[in-house]
Amino acid sequence: MPINPIHSFQLSMNEKGRTLFSARLRAAAKVDTKDELFAQVVGEGIILIETNNAVRNRVRGNAMSGANGMESTKLIRESRIEDVIAQQNSWEIRDRLAEEATKRSPEDVEAAGDAMLRAIGL
Numbered sequence: 001m002p003i004n005p006i007h008s009f010q011l012s013m014n015e016k017g018r019t020l021f022s023a024r025l026r027a028a029a030k031v032d033t034k035d036e037l038f039a040q041v042v043g044e045g046i047i048l049i050e051t052n053n054a055v056r057n058r059v060r061g062n063a064m065s066g067a068n069g070m071e072s073t074k075l076i077r078e079s080r081i082e083d084v085i086a087q088q089n090s091w092e093i094r095d096r097l098a099e100e101a102t103k104r105s106p107e108d109v110e111a112a113g114d115a116m117l118r119a120i121g122l
Helices: 022-030 052-063 072-103 106-118
Strands: 037-043 045-052
Touching: 037 052, 045 052
Parallel strands: none
Antiparallel strands: 037 045
């Protein structure tokens, strides 16, 4: 006998697309009628339905299974810090270029634009 047997229940939709879960299905999944459910399409003809608590537990479980034993949340935070630094650097570059552009003559700006277009083959 399998360790985690799968219970199958046939569902049907009414003409308005509404589906009711039988009491047996809810009992097997330990889902209460008051539970908030979330649905996710995971493939063609495949819909995953989870309770709020199940989603929370899955996300927390995934957060602890990051690369090299590190928490995924730590990796995300580090990545976000890198994004903020890159964005800050791009703003500084943009500001510096804008300041330099104000010091250029219209002819210099047009020549720089022509040089960029030539560099990309236009």
